[in-house]
Amino acid sequence: MNTLPIEEILPELKAVLSLPGNAVLVAPPGSGKTTRIPLALLNEPWLKGRRILLLEPRRLAARAAARYMARLLGEQPGETVGYRVRLDSCIGPKTRIEVITEGILTRMLQSDQALDGVGLILFDEFHERSLQADLGLALALEAQAVLREDLRLLIMSATLAAEPVAALLGNAPVLRSNGRVFPVETHYLERRTASQLEHIVAQTVFTSLAGNSGDVLVFLPGAGEIRRVQAELSANGITKQARVAPLYGNLSPAAQDAALLPSTDGMRKVILATSIAETSLTVEGVDTVIDSGLMRVPKYSSRTGLTRLETVRVSRQAAEQRRGRAGRLGPGSCYRLWTRQEDLYLESSNTPEILAADLTPLALELAAWGVNDPQQLLWLDIPPAAAFLQAQALLVKLGALETGGSITAHGRLMVQSGLHPRLAHMIIRAKEAGLGNLACELAAILQERDFLQGNGNRTDVDLRLRLEAVREAASGKYPEESLRRRIKAESERLKQDFSIHRNRQETVEACGLVLAFAYPDRIGQLRSGGRFLLENGRGAGMHELQPLAHSPYIVAADLDGQGTDSRIFLAAPIDYEQIRRYFSRQIAAGTNVAWDAAAQAVRAKSYERLGAILLKESPCANPDRDGVMAALLSGIALEGLSILPWTKAAQQLRQRLLFAGQQTEGWPDVSDEKLLATLENWLGPYVYGLTSRAELAKLNVAAILENLLTWQQRQELDEYAPAHVVVPSGRQIAINYSNPLCPVLAVKLQELFGLKETPCIAGGKVALTLELLSPAQRPVQVTRDLASFWCTTYFEVKKDLMGRYPKHYWPDDPATAVPTHRIRPGNS
Template identity: 70%
Template sequence: MRKLPIDVTLPELKAVLVSQVNAVLVAPPGSGKTTQVPLALMDEPWLKGQRILMLEPRRMAARAAARYMARLLSEQAGETVGYRVRLDSCVGPRTRIEVITEGVLTRMLQNDQGMAGVGLIIFDEFHERSLQADLGLALALESQAVLREDMRLLVMSATLEAEPVAKILGNAPVIHGTGQIFPVETHYLERRITTRAETAVTQAIFTALSANTGDILAFLPGAGEIRQVQAELATGGIERFARVAPLYGSLPPAGQDAAILPGAPGERKVVLATSIAETSLTVEGVRTVIDSGLMRVPCYSPGTGLTRLETIRVSREAADQRRGRAGRLGPGVCYRLWTKQDDLYLEAKARPEILSADLASLVLELAAWGVTDPQALAWLDIPPAAAFIQSRELLCMLGAITENGSITGHGRRMAAAGLEPRLAHMILTAEELGIGGLACELAAILSERDFFQGENGIRDVDLRLRVEALRNPNYSAQQGAAIRRIKEYSKRLAQIFGLDDKQTAIDDCGLLLAFAYPDRIGQLRSDGRFLLANGRGAKISGTQPLGRSSYVVAADLDGEGTDSKVFLAAPLMLAQIERYFGPQIIEENSVVWDTAAQAVRSRRYRRLGALILNESPIANPEPAAAQAALLHGIALAGLSILPWSKQACQLRQRLLFIRQYESNWPDLSDESLLATLEHWLGPYIQGITSRGQLEQLSLAAILTNMLTWQQRQELDEYAPTHIVVPSGQRIMIDYSTTDNPILAVKLQEMFGLNDTPRIACGKVAVTLHLLSPAQRPVQVTRDLASFWRTTYFEVKKDLMGRYPKHYWPDDPWTAIPTNRVRPRSS
């Protein structure tokens, strides 16, 4: 067995774990911690023959690590060292070391909180901070504190910030290991790539093959990009130089081994990998790394409740991990397909998944553990409150937990399945209807990447087509590994839930999806556009038949824009909604103001979330509701919607005038009247439901009723409607400018009056608009005496020339007032 750098650190680690129950080990990539630490600790006395569980973030890494350790012991996996991952278990009665994925640990903890027979849990590559790793550590710490004080916890990583982890482990010791990383020559681009990333990677591979020796490891964001680069390399004649080996999570074990294990003597290998090859896995023979600088991560939006895979820039930490792969065996080379300038702006590290993931699974697991408040456990990062609350609401909708967060019997069955909660609920509900086999097929399809191509490369969104393809032997033969994987997972799900996997008609696909995604039941608005039960919009692109269905369920959509693009859906019938979602259907009466009709409209609706399933008119709405709707309509339209007669307008203006001087009088400003509609107008509109019927109101009488008896007596004294002028005529006062009432009167009618008429109990002089015989203002004044004294003679001179027949005396103080051309006596 060859010596590895971690060997130097093992004695210190062993010594620490003799006296401490928790520890943190930080050692560089390639130091051998993943495979050497479990083997070195397996026979420690404190283990007392108990098992070691080691968590790996990915299934491929778990299988590879177990097989490698088994080979070191000259055994097969499943003997001393085994593994447990989804859909694949290889352990035996003599197994002492189990390499497991993080979800498996959660199930083991839930099944036995005391973890009987387990002496050590190792959290490997913890720097990746997956949601399940954070949850597993929180539950393991709780188990240790309450039930298993003797159980050891060891957190290992190459790039971990050790202090925060050590703190939640009870200030555990931190052991720093050494590594042997050879220098790696790093190349950057002179300018940003203008081609597709796949083309840039292909070009870099051919450059590296001619410039360097050894195998090449190229990092790409996903399997689709890997297949594209494979095709471009084949077109370029790569087979003359090297063997191409893809490496991604859903690849069969044989394909993974072909990428990981050393090639034949003299053979060069080009491994095209996702970020799965950053850590844990050692790809033998690599001397050159080509980094696209991209990675694909799930991103959850609390606003939409959707998780989408997004392609993003790698972090500084991830980029350095990738580069380090070229320096495992000797000096290496790394080609980074970005510029030095762009390198300065890389994020330091990836964001922990718990801060940006769908927390439904976590909330369900905590409820199953007996925790309703996440702060009761130890976390490096507390789950975000908004996402936590939204996940609780979803689980309540699915019947998995109660409103206070306690788990239900149905929820326990969901959690025990170890499946995404929506899909677990779908299968359990389908079981009761005798269509569990179809539900398992759907869950398997939705858990994997979409394999369906359709005719002429057009990808129809109808999920039923995937089920038909899954059952079609000819189609299955074409798709190979993807179909086999889905079929195996479907059968495994049937076993987990104790179902037979008989195939039933695909007509119920939409119903089953509705059980999983009740918030994404969509109602047709227009061709291809739907309103979802959660209130968001969705669209089915093109002229697909499903885009004309009255109801659909969207299982997969992008959550972007006003109308999210639908990727997978199935049709649903209204009768199915009525039958199976009755408890969620709310019947409500709606009495609202219809702006277009200018009337109150009363309807009875049956609603599922934001969807109106049907409606009917209400002949006799409740009076209070009708009145509230009418008042709302008046508030929207403004006071102009009311029948303001000349009398009502003047009365309101008079009262507004008085209000300036007497604060105890009613406030009839627009703002006040609109704000108090219910109080002053409400009693008079009973039975009125339209603008036309409002015309019967007498606003003058309504406004008068707002006054006290005393105010009604004083109204004419404060704000008279008319003033009797010297000519004997009653002239109406214009209160339209409430701070400056106007008396418009012919000049000759005011002869003999020395002072300006006053109102408001003598407090305010009216503004006189003195008119010519043609009723045009010749003078505006609030000081009549001054006008007679200084200005009248100029006005007289001007008007006598234009109106010679009219009366223009020299002495306005003693002249006879008249509303005629001349006084009768003259």
């Protein structure tokens, strides 16, 4: 066994762990922490008869670590060292070291909170901060505090900020290994080019093969980019120089081994990998790394409730991890496909998944643990409150949680499956409906990448095509036979786990119904070609040439969550009758009574709704009269007070009241704001039973306003704010109160002859504004001081009027003259 740098720190680590407690270990890539530490601790006295759990973030790393440790012991996996990952397990009765993926730890804790028989949990590569790692640590800390004081926890990483983790672990000691890092020469782009990624990568591969002797590890964001780079390399004759080996999570174990192990024929390798090769794994023979600088991460939007994969820049932490792959076994080179200037702006570390992920699985796990508030546990980062509440709301809709947050019996069945809650609920409900086999097939398909995706709007979004391809292995539809076998194997496992024994194929036409069990919030109703309204109130769309674009109802399984209408990537049709039959409990029936602005009337309709989707609507013959009145008043508030029949008398009365209210307290407030705010009080009794603007036209608004006054106020109003004034000519003339601050009396000048002072109202406090008119009713002067007008301005006005109206009576002393509304006094 070769000596590795981590061995220098083993005595200190053993001493720290000899007492109950926790520790944090920081060691660089290639130091041997993943495989040497479990073996070194295996025979410690405090571990006698107990197992070690080594957590790895990926299945590939878990299997590789277990195989390597077993080889060091001269054994096969499943003896002293074994592994457990989804769909694969190699554990024997003598196994002492179990290498497991992080989700497996959660399952173990949920079934046995004390973890009997386990003495140590090692969280490897914890800097990746996966959701399952954070959850597993939170549950393990609780189990340690309440049930297992002797349980040890060791957090390991190459680039972890150790202090916050140590504080979380109760101020645990931090151990650091210097490791052994070989020099890595780093190259950057001189300038950013407009070339496609695959062209830049392929060119750099050929450059690195010419300048180095070992294998080349290329980091790309996803399987699609890997396939395009592989095609580009093949087109440029790569097979003459090296063998190309893809490496990503959905490949078969045999294909993954082909990328990891050295070539047996001496041919150099170019490994095209996702972030799966960033940590834990030693890809033998590599001395050159080419880093695209990109990674694909899930981003959850609490606004849409959707998760989508987003291609983002790597963090500095991730870039250093990738660079270190070239210097694990000797000096190497790293080609970074970005400029030195761009390198300055890299984020220091990746965003922890718990801050950006769908928290529905987390919320269900916590509920099964007995926690409905994340703050009851210890976290490095507390789950965001909005996303957590949204997750709980979905679980309530799926029947997994009670409204208060406690888990239901149905929820416990869901959590035991280890599936995403949506898929677990789908299988349970479908089994009850006699569609369990179909649900297991769909769950297996939905857990893998979409093998038909990649042609933009030309890719048919119909999920039924995927099911048919898996069932029939249709030629040309299925590029990877290994993926088809994996889907079928997962389907069979799920049937066994959920005790679905009927070995028959249900029709693909039931896909939409089964999918709706998983995604009840994404049942969509057609609005127009390709555009749908979802149950959750959001819009979604597909290209109008898609075969499903004109289906009355669909269920969307995969959307991007962007824009007003999310783009649909995967869906299936569902029948109206299926919705009514299987989602009857979610369908709300009622009567909608509302103001119809177009008809200017109240309309009452009976409806059935599934969330935001209107399934059925019909006129309601006998709506509740209180509801009708409320809708009518809402319509009046919407349209404004002008919808009421304001006669001159009503308008003047309102204006008089406004004037009176300006002068003294106690008068009703009849301003627009007050009347609109109190419609139910002052207008409601008079519109009960009315339904339209036409019927409102019959109201006597003046009488309604009068009823706001007490008997005494009615008497006082005629004195305080009279509707009319009798002028010297003997005529009764209305006062204009349109400006409550300045009431106006418009009167012919001749009718005021003999009047010495301006008339006053409001108990003599307010002089009327006199708008003096010519015989032709045209304004000639405005004044509030009639006496002054007679003495001064009148004589100038008189000259003008005598010229235009010579037959009329224009006395020299208007203050004592005889008033008239005719040409001359006494004339008929």
